[in-house]
Amino acid sequence: MEIFRQYLKSKTSISDEQFSILSSELKIRQVSKGEVLLIANTRMKFKDEFVDTVKTMILNDLIDSTRKEEGCIKYNVHQSEDDSNVFTFHETWKNKDGFNFHMRQPYVTDFLELVKDKLVNPLLLVKGHVL
Structure with missing residues (x-):
């Protein structure tokens, strides 16, 4: 993937962030045929002071810890342009087991515990599969 990044940088003005998004999309296409992906989108709105x-x-x-997980x-x-208190998490997992493993990691459980009283309203989690 590093060679691909260097090639793109030499031929285009792609930023590191754009490359990260592109490489994520490529990983999705590399998943074995017939494997079911789990998509999770979570919306959290926090109180101003937090x-x-x-x-x-x-x-x-x-972010970094999660991206290193095998199932990720x-x-x-994303932080909303319309309301900077709103964060949306867009996740794609190889399968439900990968997502469940993620949700048990200390950096996730600690984060959820620390932010639960900083939310304006309960977080909204929507899970599904690619059609």
Whole structure:
């Protein structure tokens, strides 16, 4: 994948972030035929006074650790342009077992425990499969 990144950088003006998104999309296409992917989207809205703290926690702990998990194909977190208190987690997992393993990791359970009283309303988690 590194050779591919270097090639793209030499031929285009692709940023590292754009390459990360592209490589995530390529990983999805490399999954074995017939394997069921699990897609999870989570929306969290935080109280004003906690947004910076939560954002730091997401950037410092959650993203890198999650992307290293074997079952993780794609893990992106977005902060809303319309409401900076809203974060949306877009996740693609090889299967349900990969997602369940992720949810048991200390950096996930610790994060969820730390943010539960910082939310404006309960988090919204939607899970599904690619049609």
